[in-house]
Amino acid sequence: MSRLRRFYGAQPLHLLATVVSFAIVAAGVAGWFQAGSDSRGIIIWALGSVIAFEWILLPLAWVLDRIALGPRTPRTPRTPRPLGAPRPAGASRTLPGPANRAYVRVPALLSALLLIVFAPLIFRAETPDFEATSGIAPPDYLARWLLATAAMFVISAVAYALSLRRSRDPVDQDPSVFD
């Protein structure tokens, strides 16, 4: 038993869970074929989901990090602080500028989210079913998205103004999380 564990790299229970899991996955994939409606198309879309993830989302996440974190000169000490140790003196992480960029980033991220999720409607994809099904012509979703984006930036600007006013009053800050 311990030889199996050493070779396999986990408990036998892990192997059992893996077998059950892959059986369900296999039944689902088989269902795609049994459904009998363009199963090749389904498989292509399923593979496309995996490839899109690896080749679009992975680099995208990395690029977003780069944009968010700026040039890659590390400002923090190279050696990570051990758990519970006090923060070294001078390792302040205050931003150079006065503005907290979250007030720009959050509405920008939300706007991007709406754009991605509702892209077919916003970019007016061919939707012949829209009118036949709903009985109405598609409204101008691009305008609606732009309005929503503008509204979110306005709300964020107001929130920023309020935070500036608040920060003039000295308030005790809570200790750092994870310290």
Added chain:
Amino acid sequence: MQDAKGPDGPDGGPLRPRSWRSPLRGPWLTSALGAVLLVGLPVVFITGLLSNAAYNPWLNGNVALQGRSRSPLDFYLFTWPAHPAWLYAVNEGIHVSLGLALIPAILVKQWSVMPRLVARPAVRSPAHALERLSLVFLVGGIFFEVVTGLLFEEYWVPYHFDFTAAHYYGAWVFFGALGLHTAVKLPKLHESLRTRGSLARVLRTDLKHTVPEPPEDPALEPESLVPSAPASPTMSRRALLGATAAGSVLLGVQGVAQDIGGPVRSLAFLLPRGSELGTGPNDFPVNATYASLGLPDHTIGPRWRLRVSSADGHVLHFSRAELSSRFEQHTYWLPIACREGWSTTQRWTGVRLRDLAAAVGARGTPALLVEALDGATATLASNQVSAAESLLALYVNGVPISPDHGYPARVIVPGEIAVNCLKWVSAMGFARVENA
């Protein structure tokens, strides 16, 4: 880290683990998002299965899934109930709204574990190899489900397969993989949330006080999510979680608004069901226009007759006027609830299905095969036929139903999915036995 070849600095592209420097990444953040998904995704899965059960797919003519009964995953444990009337509307509203609301959490969770994908060595043991293979189905599965669901909601069909079957079996692919992922990661999730921080503290911590999570013991966690060379934070964790939550609200509200309808429907401003058609008695959302059938107008003219038959071979024909004058008319507020997750509740008036069964001499509690002018068929189970609110509706909100809503007559059944409540009904056959 196994990053021996390169220089010490965080150089290189996304394939180098050290180049992932966000100080927000770490087991606590991933576990917090994982906990949200662990609660939310099973609800979406179960409401999805229930949505399939609402077709009563075991009844003749109700083909929810093509090739049904051939897969072991096509099991239906019960006949869909006819009460409460809002049953399907609420079930499907939860499925679509929660599915939408979880998209931001899925994306941010995915962002938080990206460095894992490039961790070295890629495979440490057979167990680890199987886990990584399973992730292909986990990640591919969830993206497939989200994308097909969204395209279906938005009426864009750039594919040729049957949406229902693809989405249904795709859910099983994802959930098979999620089972293993949960079994492997749940202890870590629990431990991270218990020992590495609390939500309350994260929400109190501003940017100035945001620091990376404490590093993990490489012997216990060879693929730590805590960056080995963290950059200075430019955003607090609470801002990231706040953005995620705000995104969930933005998307979730779209789904909830199209399901509740009425005065709040316009909040679904980015979904096709975000607007009422007007203020008239027939100006509520349509799920297929009469024009889209391509039938000539006289098909639903004065010569239309409804054919009603029993299993014994009795056949009766009724004009619309006869249905209206010879039968007692009943009025109920009932929702039309579409599988797209929108619904609209209106005041329907018409003949009880069970009165039609009695008129044609059908005995016992029959099932009912309904046929429509466009060739559509649906079978209603006996509990649905005998429900008092189940109507062959002739009027809505006090006026004759419009052609788009199924003139001369449409079926409306409490608690049922809209596709089984046929419009433009042409024939009704009461069946003696039901293979329930």
